[in-house]
Amino acid sequence: MNRDLTVGRPEKVLWNFCLPLFASILFQQLYNIADSLVAGKWIGEHALAAVGNSYEITLIFIAFAIGANMGCSVVTARLFGGRQYGRMKTAVYTAFLSIAALCAVLMALGLFFGGGLLRLIHTPEDIFADSKLYLDIYILGLPFLFFYNVSTGIFSALGDSRTPFFFLAASSTSNILVDILFVDRFRMGVAGVGWATFLCQGVSCLLALCVIFSRLRALPAGKVPVFSWEAFCRLSAAAVPGILQQSSISLGNIVLQGVINGFGPGVIAGYSAAVKLNNLVISSLTTLGNGISSYTAQNIGAGQMDRVRAGFRAGLRIVWLLCVPIALLYWLGAAGLIHIFLDEPSDTALLSGVSFLRIVSPFYFVISAKLVLDGILRGSGMMMRFMAATCTDLIVRVALSFAFAAPFGITGVWCSWPFGWAAGLLLVAASYRAGPWSGKEKRDESGGVR
Numbered sequence: 001m002n003r004d005l006t007v008g009r010p011e012k013v014l015w016n017f018c019l020p021l022f023a024s025i026l027f028q029q030l031y032n033i034a035d036s037l038v039a040g041k042w043i044g045e046h047a048l049a050a051v052g053n054s055y056e057i058t059l060i061f062i063a064f065a066i067g068a069n070m071g072c073s074v075v076t077a078r079l080f081g082g083r084q085y086g087r088m089k090t091a092v093y094t095a096f097l098s099i100a101a102l103c104a105v106l107m108a109l110g111l112f113f114g115g116g117l118l119r120l121i122h123t124p125e126d127i128f129a130d131s132k133l134y135l136d137i138y139i140l141g142l143p144f145l146f147f148y149n150v151s152t153g154i155f156s157a158l159g160d161s162r163t164p165f166f167f168l169a170a171s172s173t174s175n176i177l178v179d180i181l182f183v184d185r186f187r188m189g190v191a192g193v194g195w196a197t198f199l200c201q202g203v204s205c206l207l208a209l210c211v212i213f214s215r216l217r218a219l220p221a222g223k224v225p226v227f228s229w230e231a232f233c234r235l236s237a238a239a240v241p242g243i244l245q246q247s248s249i250s251l252g253n254i255v256l257q258g259v260i261n262g263f264g265p266g267v268i269a270g271y272s273a274a275v276k277l278n279n280l281v282i283s284s285l286t287t288l289g290n291g292i293s294s295y296t297a298q299n300i301g302a303g304q305m306d307r308v309r310a311g312f313r314a315g316l317r318i319v320w321l322l323c324v325p326i327a328l329l330y331w332l333g334a335a336g337l338i339h340i341f342l343d344e345p346s347d348t349a350l351l352s353g354v355s356f357l358r359i360v361s362p363f364y365f366v367i368s369a370k371l372v373l374d375g376i377l378r379g380s381g382m383m384m385r386f387m388a389a390t391c392t393d394l395i396v397r398v399a400l401s402f403a404f405a406a407p408f409g410i411t412g413v414w415c416s417w418p419f420g421w422a423a424g425l426l427l428v429a430a431s432y433r434a435g436p437w438s439g440k441e442k443r444d445e446s447g448g449v450r
Helices: 010-043 045-081 085-120 125-140 142-157 162-185 190-218 229-261 265-301 305-332 334-341 347-379 383-408 410-433
Strands: none
Touching (some): 010 045, 010 162, 010 265, 010 305, 010 334, 045 085, 045 125, 045 142, 045 190, 045 229, 045 347, 085 125, 085 190, 085 229, 125 142, 125 265, 142 190, 229 410, 347 383, 383 410
């Protein structure tokens, strides 16, 4: 159901709204975790390395999908909070048409240049063929990825965090079963892992679209245009900085993958397992930040700045409470978690995966605070400041990974993560202190910052 986030005690509102989002992203991450788990358990260490290696390329496309999600969510939430239902429906239709065109271009580029990108990051020859096969199948499923992400952004903007959870719970569970069926029973190898994700994500996407259009028809607005240049410009203004920011992160991760690939397949396999576990946490916390973004946008649309400040305090308490058990689990149970992906990992794979988790997990409290502030900046329209802080995080990580790799080995590369997170937090905290709720900035008519 649609939910008004401008009423009620902020902490209770955010708990009720964000926890289903948190559960949803856990299931969303099961797609990638299931692929790696089945590849490692049923096929072998080289298959896990191939899927993990391709994953870094897929992050480029995920970056565009997440940026589109952010832009559509912020614009829709602001119009919904301001009760401008006709303009909101036009914005949603415009978003879907625009994303269809963008997706077609990215699919063509991905299929044509995918092999070159894998060569660019120094993919070892013994995993290149499987990496390319998995990547090609993933690219064919991009329409499902894009339309589903835009749909979840709309659900979030309407204050509904439960419907995406139900879709993801069912489709992610099915993905694990289909992964095993295709790989174990049909002996499809890495291709089976890719096609299982394609099938299950496609079903989830189609169901989400059906519900979205049903919700839009129920809103009190008559016939509206299905495309508007004004809506397109508003969506682009909100989405493009997010796309650029996410794309820069993806490109940075590709550079980091190139550094890691220089240490051999064993380290790649260990990193592939560990980074999936790390991304499970970061993506979950990012989704909580997206929920806070929708909360912020609705309240700014309703002119309630005091609730934004209260939302920041409530959001920080929520993410830190969630970080405590996760950090303890990753620190104390790192070896057991790596064994989930590999029955008999090599010493190199196990050591590299365990060291990564033990180095980064204590700093989840730092990155979680940054992601809460990121959500507030996005919801308020301060996209350039949000982008600058996140890009700083990335630049520091990439630069230090190169600087630390030679003298400290792969452990030095892992140490670059906490330094980047801390740098990003300092910048985003400074931007929050200068936000419109502080009285230091003026807002434009749409609620954004001038």
